[in-house]
């Protein structure tokens with residue numbers, strides 16, 4: 001018998017995060033057959049996000065309608081999600097592997113006494129449990145793990161799974177309170193979220209396309225070539241540490257070991273050599289394009305497509321072509 005799967009949704013401004021939709025699609029696949037997927041949301045005004053769950057085939061949604069969850073307290077959310085998993089008789093819990101989701105996963109696994117894995121890029125279920133695959137050692141290897149037992153929770157790497165097709169179903173909200181969660185679990189609180197490069201396109205963590213620039217751009221004013229290419233593609237802007245250390249761009253845009261880990265559908269590295277500390281932050285991107293004048297640069301070893309040439313010629317031509325094709 002296929003088990004019940006709980007999918008934990010993350011929402012902001014009434015919209016489900018793209019990574020939560022990917023989690024919903026994966027939960028549906030795991031429950032295919034005679035299983036059931038139940039959505040979980042916590043916070044005030046989650047009605048629109050619940051409706052979005054239903055648009056993607058998750059009609060039964062358990063909602064903890066409590067504004068204290070709007071500050072994203074991972075400990076309290078883990079408490080409520082574990083209670084929801086018990087209430088609906090879930091065997092597996094699927095989360096989006098966002099920063100919050102990864103924080104939540106460990107807490108939930110401890111509270112719910114489940115086997116857990118984060119950074120998951122493939123997952124399959126059988127009668128004994130879940131089998132997951134995920135990149136390890138900075139993407140140099142892929143490990144396979146079995147999560148056996150009665151309960152397993154997984155956090156999916158954003159963009160590693162396809163966005164599901166819309167399969168609208170009727171919405172049935174089960175609203176519950178959170179009276180038994182100790183007040184201490186609601187702190188520390190998140191009081192504000194600032195998106196890197198606010199107003200200039202999608203944030204790095206959630207972007208489907210990232211265009212990153214490196215020291216090969218030579219001077220801060222040349223970084224506009226990256227901004228323009230990113231704008232033409234609707235992409236987020238990233239940078240190597242050489243760029244952020246030099247102060248050309250804020251540290252929040254740094255991709256790599258001591259910066260952000262990203263795994264977009266498309267990562268374009270411009271004038272970046274491909275030092276291992278950079279690679280660990282982007283090597284799990286689905287398609288990697290490198291533009292570098294040095295044909296022996298290590299970035300080409302991980303690139304799906306490479307252009308060995310001068311970025312000052314290639315990037316403006318690429319931006320012009322993207323604009324032409326997209327009619328902008």
Ligand SMILES: Cc1cc2nc3c(=O)[nH]c(=O)nc-3n(C[C@H](O)[C@H](O)[C@H](O)COP(=O)(O)OP(=O)(O)OC[C@H]3O[C@@H](n4cnc5c(N)ncnc54)[C@H](O)[C@@H]3O)c2cc1C
Nearest residue numbers: 214215216240241242256257258259271272273278293311
């Ligand atoms: C503990 C530690 C943590 C670190 N963490 C990070 C991290 O999180 N992220 C990170 O990025 N780095 C990190 N680094 C630094 C890392 O080792 C590299 O120094 C850094 O990534 C290099 O940045 P870069 O590729 O932009 O510069 P470079 O290595 O100088 O490469 C510039 C590239 O531009 C190319 N180029 C030059 N001119 C052109 C042109 N006209 N057209 C096309 N290409 C051109 C060159 O061929 C070269 O390959 C870390 C280092 C340490 C020790």
